[in-house]
Amino acid sequence: MADAPRAATAPPFGRGARLVIDRDALARNYQTLRRLAAGAETGASIKADAYGLGASALAPRLLREGCRSFFVATPEEGADLRRALRGGEGDIWVLNGYDPAARRLYVDHRLGAVLNQASELAGFAASPAGACALHLDTGMNRLGFSSGEIEALIADPGVLAGLDLRLVMSHLACSEDAAHPMNAAQRDRFTALAARLPAARLSLSNTGGVMLGADYHFDLVRPGIGLYGASADTHASHPFAPVVRLEAPILQVRALKAGDSVGYGASFTAQRAMIAATAAAGYGDGLPRALSGKGFARIGDTRAPILGRVSMDLVVLDVSDCEADVRAGAPAVFLGADLAETARLADTLPYELLTGLTQRPARVYEGAP
Numbered sequence: 001m002a003d004a005p006r007a008a009t010a011p012p013f014g015r016g017a018r019l020v021i022d023r024d025a026l027a028r029n030y031q032t033l034r035r036l037a038a039g040a041e042t043g044a045s046i047k048a049d050a051y052g053l054g055a056s057a058l059a060p061r062l063l064r065e066g067c068r069s070f071f072v073a074t075p076e077e078g079a080d081l082r083r084a085l086r087g088g089e090g091d092i093w094v095l096n097g098y099d100p101a102a103r104r105l106y107v108d109h110r111l112g113a114v115l116n117q118a119s120e121l122a123g124f125a126a127s128p129a130g131a132c133a134l135h136l137d138t139g140m141n142r143l144g145f146s147s148g149e150i151e152a153l154i155a156d157p158g159v160l161a162g163l164d165l166r167l168v169m170s171h172l173a174c175s176e177d178a179a180h181p182m183n184a185a186q187r188d189r190f191t192a193l194a195a196r197l198p199a200a201r202l203s204l205s206n207t208g209g210v211m212l213g214a215d216y217h218f219d220l221v222r223p224g225i226g227l228y229g230a231s232a233d234t235h236a237s238h239p240f241a242p243v244v245r246l247e248a249p250i251l252q253v254r255a256l257k258a259g260d261s262v263g264y265g266a267s268f269t270a271q272r273a274m275i276a277a278t279a280a281a282g283y284g285d286g287l288p289r290a291l292s293g294k295g296f297a298r299i300g301d302t303r304a305p306i307l308g309r310v311s312m313d314l315v316v317l318d319v320s321d322c323e324a325d326v327r328a329g330a331p332a333v334f335l336g337a338d339l340a341e342t343a344r345l346a347d348t349l350p351y352e353l354l355t356g357l358t359q360r361p362a363r364v365y366e367g368a369p
């Protein structure tokens with residue numbers, strides 16, 4: 001009896017999309033950032049479950065690549081991350097501020113508390129929970145000690161006595177725009193304020209700040225988006241390798257004739273004969289509905305434009321220009337090297353696209369753990 005024919009393309013698919021995450025690309029991006037920030041320590045922002053890509057699957061690799069400082073948003077994320085690191089080395093800093101009600105999480109999982117305002121410092125000092133950092137607001141007006149609070153602290157540094165103050169940090173509002181005057185203004189303000197506070201390591205830069213050059217690196221940088229293969233500026237080129245691609249199997253291929261419409265609302269009507277392929281990815285997977293009539297997938301090397309609306313589970317692609325015969329089972333690839341362009345077409349950022357990926361697509365991790 002002859003063997004059943006094997007699919008010539010990708011490994012077998014179910015009826016839904018899968019999210020392929022390349023840990024070797026993540027590692028290359030980490031080393032790229034490290035080279036760019038040479039002289040400073042390179043940490044990793046791994047909040048929001050590593051921008052939706054799976055902190056527990058990625059953090060151990062970053063640790064193996066030499067990363068020793070991780071930034072998360074909440075103590076719950078910090079506790080999960082410490083477990084993913086198997087309790088091992090690496091500092092974990094919680095960016096969203098300190099609440100004494102969560103003290104046990106900080107102690108049990110050795111989390112570093114980033115203190116964002118005087119009331120948090122008071123709550124922390126009343127019963128310290130390990131290492132702490134001060135976040136100074138230098139103009140973003142989002143989180144951090146205000147000017148008034150910083151002056152009060154400088155006037156009475158006794159409030160910090162006995163605390164394990166490891167880090168003084170701030171955050172750039174416009175780092176993706178190298179020409180923006182706020183960058184130098186925030187950097188200079190940060191330098192001036194830090195000089196008047198007790199000595200600690202200094203940290204200012206996210207990915208954009210790393211790209212601004214050595215003046216912005218201080219002791220520790222904390223990039224996120226670059227690790228995951230993108231930059232905040234969706235128009236600029238960047239040195240980061242794609243980490244994530246959404247692979248959707250084609251479920252059906254059909255011929256359209258002039259006058260046929262496609263999908264909900266019949267928002268696309270063929271002007272000529274075309275070949276349409278229905279792929280198993282939709283906004284239920286995190287493919288934005290805003291890509292309706294605008295986005296595209298790659299099938300092999302060819303761009304296949306989205307026809308009509310993106311629906312919850314499905315999207316229809318124009319495969320008329322695909323050279324190879326497009327068949328059911330072949331993968332249509334979204335994101336990948338097209339992440340920035342896709343974000344732009346959806347009127348959003350790679351950050352939101354990545355964190356908007358849902359739990360439905362099966363996650364497939366490539367590369368060493």
Ligand SMILES: *Cc1c(COP(=O)(O)O)cnc(C)c1O
Nearest residue numbers: 045171206207208222223224225
């Ligand atoms: C998210 C975040 C970062 C990382 O920013 P990227 O632009 O993703 O590199 C760094 N620092 C703080 C305070 C953040 O909130």
